[in-house]
Amino acid sequence: MAELDTSILRPPTMERPDVRDAGAALAPSREPAVDAILRPSEPALFSLTDLSFWYGHKQVLANISMSFPMNKVTALIGPSGCGKSTLLRCLNRMNDLIRGVRVAGRVEYRGQDIYARDIDPVEVRRRIGMVFQKPNPFPKSIYENAAFGARVNGYRGNMDELVERSLRQAALWDEVKDDLKQIGLALSGGQQQRLCIARALAVQPDVILMDEPCSALDPIATLKIEDLIRELVNEFTIIIVTHNMQQAARVSDYTAFVLADEAGAGHLIEYGTTHDLFTTPKDRRTEEYITGRFG
Amino acid sequence: MAIADSQATVLRASGAVARRQAVSRAAGWVLLAASLIGVAILIFLAYDTVREGASRLSWRFVTNYPSRFADQAGLRSSILGSAWVMGLTVVVAFPVAIGTAIWIEEFAPKNALLTVIKLNLANLAGVPSIIYGILGLAIFARYFGLGPSIMTGALTLSLMIIPMTVIAAEEAIRQVPQSIRDGSLALGASHWQTVRHHVLPAALPGIMTGVILAVARAAGETAALIMVGAFTFIAFDNTSPFEDFTTVPVQIYNWTIRPQADFRHNAAAAIIVLMVAVLSLNLLAAVIRERFRRD
Amino acid sequence: MTRTAFEQQLVEIQEEMLLLGTMVDSAIERSITALKERDVDLARHVIADDARVNRKRYEIEERCLELIARQQPLAGDLRAIVSVLYIIVDLERMADHAEGIAKIAVMLADEPPLKPYIDIPRMAEVARHMLTSSLEAFKDRDPARARAVCNLDDEVDALYDQVYRELLTYMVNDPKTIERATHLTWVAHNLERIADRVTNVCERVVYLVEGKISELNVSTY
Numbered sequence: 001m002a003e004l005d006t007s008i009l010r011p012p013t014m015e016r017p018d019v020r021d022a023g024a025a026l027a028p029s030r031e032p033a034v035d036a037i038l039r040p041s042e043p044a045l046f047s048l049t050d051l052s053f054w055y056g057h058k059q060v061l062a063n064i065s066m067s068f069p070m071n072k073v074t075a076l077i078g079p080s081g082c083g084k085s086t087l088l089r090c091l092n093r094m095n096d097l098i099r100g101v102r103v104a105g106r107v108e109y110r111g112q113d114i115y116a117r118d119i120d121p122v123e124v125r126r127r128i129g130m131v132f133q134k135p136n137p138f139p140k141s142i143y144e145n146a147a148f149g150a151r152v153n154g155y156r157g158n159m160d161e162l163v164e165r166s167l168r169q170a171a172l173w174d175e176v177k178d179d180l181k182q183i184g185l186a187l188s189g190g191q192q193q194r195l196c197i198a199r200a201l202a203v204q205p206d207v208i209l210m211d212e213p214c215s216a217l218d219p220i221a222t223l224k225i226e227d228l229i230r231e232l233v234n235e236f237t238i239i240i241v242t243h244n245m246q247q248a249a250r251v252s253d254y255t256a257f258v259l260a261d262e263a264g265a266g267h268l269i270e271y272g273t274t275h276d277l278f279t280t281p282k283d284r285r286t287e288e289y290i291t292g293r294f295g
Numbered sequence: 296m297a298i299a300d301s302q303a304t305v306l307r308a309s310g311a312v313a314r315r316q317a318v319s320r321a322a323g324w325v326l327l328a329a330s331l332i333g334v335a336i337l338i339f340l341a342y343d344t345v346r347e348g349a350s351r352l353s354w355r356f357v358t359n360y361p362s363r364f365a366d367q368a369g370l371r372s373s374i375l376g377s378a379w380v381m382g383l384t385v386v387v388a389f390p391v392a393i394g395t396a397i398w399i400e401e402f403a404p405k406n407a408l409l410t411v412i413k414l415n416l417a418n419l420a421g422v423p424s425i426i427y428g429i430l431g432l433a434i435f436a437r438y439f440g441l442g443p444s445i446m447t448g449a450l451t452l453s454l455m456i457i458p459m460t461v462i463a464a465e466e467a468i469r470q471v472p473q474s475i476r477d478g479s480l481a482l483g484a485s486h487w488q489t490v491r492h493h494v495l496p497a498a499l500p501g502i503m504t505g506v507i508l509a510v511a512r513a514a515g516e517t518a519a520l521i522m523v524g525a526f527t528f529i530a531f532d533n534t535s536p537f538e539d540f541t542t543v544p545v546q547i548y549n550w551t552i553r554p555q556a557d558f559r560h561n562a563a564a565a566i567i568v569l570m571v572a573v574l575s576l577n578l579l580a581a582v583i584r585e586r587f588r589r590d
Numbered sequence: 591m592t593r594t595a596f597e598q599q600l601v602e603i604q605e606e607m608l609l610l611g612t613m614v615d616s617a618i619e620r621s622i623t624a625l626k627e628r629d630v631d632l633a634r635h636v637i638a639d640d641a642r643v644n645r646k647r648y649e650i651e652e653r654c655l656e657l658i659a660r661q662q663p664l665a666g667d668l669r670a671i672v673s674v675l676y677i678i679v680d681l682e683r684m685a686d687h688a689e690g691i692a693k694i695a696v697m698l699a700d701e702p703p704l705k706p707y708i709d710i711p712r713m714a715e716v717a718r719h720m721l722t723s724s725l726e727a728f729k730d731r732d733p734a735r736a737r738a739v740c741n742l743d744d745e746v747d748a749l750y751d752q753v754y755r756e757l758l759t760y761m762v763n764d765p766k767t768i769e770r771a772t773h774l775t776w777v778a779h780n781l782e783r784i785a786d787r788v789t790n791v792c793e794r795v796v797y798l799v800e801g802k803i804s805e806l807n808v809s810t811y
Contacts, residue, residue, distance in 0.1 A: 099405055152482070153483055249664070279668060
């Protein structure tokens with residue numbers, strides 16, 4: 001097959017290395033033309049300063065600095081293994097559960113560093129909820145699933161009301177209201193995921209972290225959850241990790257692109273409004289990733 | 296329109312494929328034969344025992360005390376003794392074993408000390424039961440002055456079954472998927488709340504299976520209890536854990552070594568009773584396992 | 591490299607657009623020639639060819655639509671497709687203007703020439719140069735060149751002004767020339783519109799490279 005003449009796309013004058021080499025050398029060959037670290041001018045709930053993370057000796061995140069605006073959806077995108085899920089789990093200290101991890105830098109939630117010595121991770125997780133990639137409802141009834149978080153946190157109010165409210169917020173109430181006693185696992189994948197969202201909502205957090213929440217779901221269930229996210233963002237701040245570019249483009253207000261360097265440590269390459277990042281990315285690597293020219 | 300080859304596509308096994316299939320089928324038969332050997336032996340033993348002892352089986356046999364006369368000797372005191380010892384063993388061993396397993400799997404820091412402890416437990420599970428008998432004699436019977444009592448027997452058997460129960464419980468706890476723990480912790484539950492409300496209930500079927508199997512093991516234990524002093528003539532009903540006792544397996548041993556041929560029938564009949572009990576326990580364990588697996 | 595099929599389609603679409611550009615350039619050239627040499631046949635060819643230009647424009651539009659639906663282009667690719675969609679509209683309009691010139695050429699063929707054609711062909715030359723350069727700027731992704739091309743629009747506007755005044759003088763002096771002078775004014779107007787359309791194309795080139803659409807060379811006329 002004849003060599004594809006793509007000269008029409010690549011001007012000889014512009015300083016752009018051949019994208020065919022892009023996969024081999026991901027080390028920044030030059031400083032990005034524009035400051036990739038964008039702090040949105042909106043009030044931020046989370047603020048990361050030089051966050052670095054190690055699994056044992058392997059550095060997984062390197063000097064990530066960014067802020068997450070309140071009541072917005074921020075998406076973290078990047079190729080597999082770039083560290084975006086690790087970054088997400090740093091935000092509610094779920095990485096504490098793994099042996100041999102080390103965190104450096106500051107993760108400020110409402111002005112407090114959540115990794116400070118006197119901060120209790122349980123308190124952190126009350127306010128920062130998480131939804132996982134594979135729906136993981138407890139092997140209990142729907143009611144118990146929704147009520148558990150509130151119960152262990154000492155909720156004293158009307159539990160029936162709280163369960164109903166949470167299930168409504170998660171757009172699941174109408175589908176399950178006739179039988180709240182059925183086992184959560186009997187629901188379909190998409191319903192299970194919404195149940196997991198409902199139980200996170202029942203704890204009344206500020207922030208909801210979502211780690212590829214739709215990757216195990218069919219397209220219709222995915223779209224329902226995306227609609228749900230757009231509704232929830234009015235009350236909550238949502239940070240979502242996704243490997244689906246179109247999903248990030250559909251659902252988020254801000255998008256951050258993370259990429260691992262040769263040593264495997266993830267860096268924040270570019271961060272901006274979703275509109276800007278997907279129409280006019282500033283960094284060549286962002287452009288290449290978004291247009292699918294590598295990995 | 297279906298496509299037919301002008302040269303007929305050969306789909307029936309031939310050549311190398313036929314040979315491989317033949318080998319596979321032969322392997323199936325060989326493995327079946329191997330399994331049947333074990334079953335055949337069991338059937339033979341059962342038949343032989345039933346032939347020997349069926350004539351002795353009667354309600355009187357179960358309700359009579361032991362006696363010098365074979366046709367009047369019965370299992371009354373040994374059944375009661377077994378019941379007492381098993382009951383007490385479960386009460387002592389169960390909490391200790393489960394607690395140890397929970398600590399090892401959930402709370403213990405994963406360091407060298409833990410490895411040493413786990414290694415020791417694995418070793419202890421393989422220690423011959425007569426060693427436990429000697430230990431029980433020295434510590435419980437002599438040093439603590441409990442003598443050849445039910446309490447001594449129970450404590451000795453507890454020591455014996457704790458290691459294997461811990462290992463079974465550990466395995467059951469390990470089987471609980473991490474996603475359940477993650478889900479609970481992400482809601483702001485403490486570690487103990489997570490263990491109590493999610494890990495333990497999920498691990499319970501596996502733990503129960505382990506406990507029942509350990510109890511079945513202990514029910515058939517002979518050497519250790521003989522060391523502790525159960526080889527004795529008991530012609531009364533046990534009403535306190537500090538009394539002397541005997542158990543069914545010990546009674547069987549007792550009858551087997553008598554010179555009078557008649558006592559062999561008693562022994563066989565008692566074996567039938569014991570086997571029925573042990574088989575029932577094993578069946579119970581299997582039923583529990585299956586019931587919870589289906590969920 | 592991933593997405594080779596996509597790349598290929600993107601390249602082909604842009605090449606088709608450049609081809610459309612050459613068709614438009616040819617239409618302008620032939621229409622002016624038909625006017626100068628009073629060649630009615632040539633003019634009629636230009637008028638007939640306009641249908642081909644329209645067809646090609648819609649073909650390109652269809653391909654763009656398919657690429658968007660099936661490949662979800664983003665970032666630079668998205669801007670490229672969007673630019674193509676806009677540019678082909680401008681190109682098609684330019685061809686319409688050339689057709690207009692050809693129709694006038696037919697009408698003027700029987701009349702005696704009013705004056706030697708100097709400024710009008712000059713306008714056509716500049717406009718054609720602008721068109722070719724702008725498409726080359728697109729091909730090379732060269733915003734500086736696009737901006738430079740835009741500035742040439744001033745020259746076309748100045749020439750138009752000149753032509754207009756001259757023809758006005760004719761009309762004032764001799765009413766019998768009004769019909770012919772009006773037609774020629776209209777030819778000049780068409781050429782001026784072609785040049786304006788080229789500035790749109792240049793704006794798209796800048797948008798493609800720099801990511802923002804803005805007006806270039808606001809006319810002083």
